[in-house]
Amino acid sequence: MPELPEVETICQGLTPLIQQLDVTDVVVRSPSLRLPISKDLASSLRGHRVLTICRRAKYLLIRFHGDLSLLLHLGMSGTLRYFTDPPPFDRHDHVDIIFGTDGLLRLRDPRRFGLILFVVGDPLNHPLLRSLGPEPLSDDFNLEYLYRSSRNRRVSVKIFLMDQATVVGVGNIYASEALYSAGIAPWRSVGGLSHSECNSLVAAIRAVLHKAISAGGTTIRDFQGVEGRPGYFSQELTVYGREGESCQRCKGIIKKMKQGGRSTFYCPECQR
DNA sequence: CATGCGGCCTGGCAGC
DNA sequence: TGCTGCCAGGCCGCAT
Secondary structure (H helix, E strand, O other), rough: OOOOHHHHHHHHHHHHOOOOOOOOOOOOOOOOOOEOOOOOOOHHOOOOEEEEEEEEEOOEEEEEOOOOOEEOHHHHHHOOEEEOOOOOOOOOOOEEEOOOOOOOEEEEEOOOOEEEEEOOOOOOHOOHHHHOOOOOOOOOOOHHHHHHHHHOOOOEEHHHHHHOOOOOOOHHHHHHHHHHHHHOOOEEEEEHHOOOHHHHHHHHHHHHHHHHHHHOOOOOOOOOOOOOOOHHHHHHHOOOOOOEOOOOOOOEEEEEEEOEEEEEEEEOOOOO
């Protein structure tokens, strides 16, 4: 479900809620998500204080006192909610991290494509994080980088953008949105993009992600922040989910196609 | 190496 | 009222 803006929204929402709280217990109800949940999760975390919450790519990192971290990924359908007065759990509420009488953090993930891992030491060195590309909102993601890394590549620009080795955090929604914004057709071979097209694309990716973060992410069906609020960027989507509607720029009709088994939305008139 | 595809899961919805 | 098939914010492993 969540791409960078949604994970960032969760990260920012979570920080004031759980920073400095002590874990008193962890309840694991489902043994496996994408990877098995460690049996030692509860015993390892109990008694540890939350230091910081940060994001790397679409992963959420919760750092605890004592060089311990939780590495979470929400897959397609994961949500994290913080409750001071928790409702009864349902069958997809896989993990509760309990902070005494303050409240609890609940991980729900119906499709179980998500992940919750316990890491000792620097979580950025974890194999899952080590080979990721640059953060799109950092200086490392720039025109020169995109231009050089795309040379001699024949994949379509949309598939290339969604590859987390290229740049992290851009998923199916924001890839379509950024390409529309940059006026680039999603099926174009990325190696054929000009210097100036790469420049537009870098700017478009950054802009759309920034705007989406400001809006608290995008809710298509079930994304919600840690306090249950939806993301309002859905209203600002220009092409995603708008097949058949008219383009805001040129009165063309938004079309849908498949790339790598995923839907891509675009305007056939103003994306070339 | 780069590319393309199926698989992992469940739930919701359209169409019959 | 079913049932069936398709679709969904991601990612990994495998075959070519």
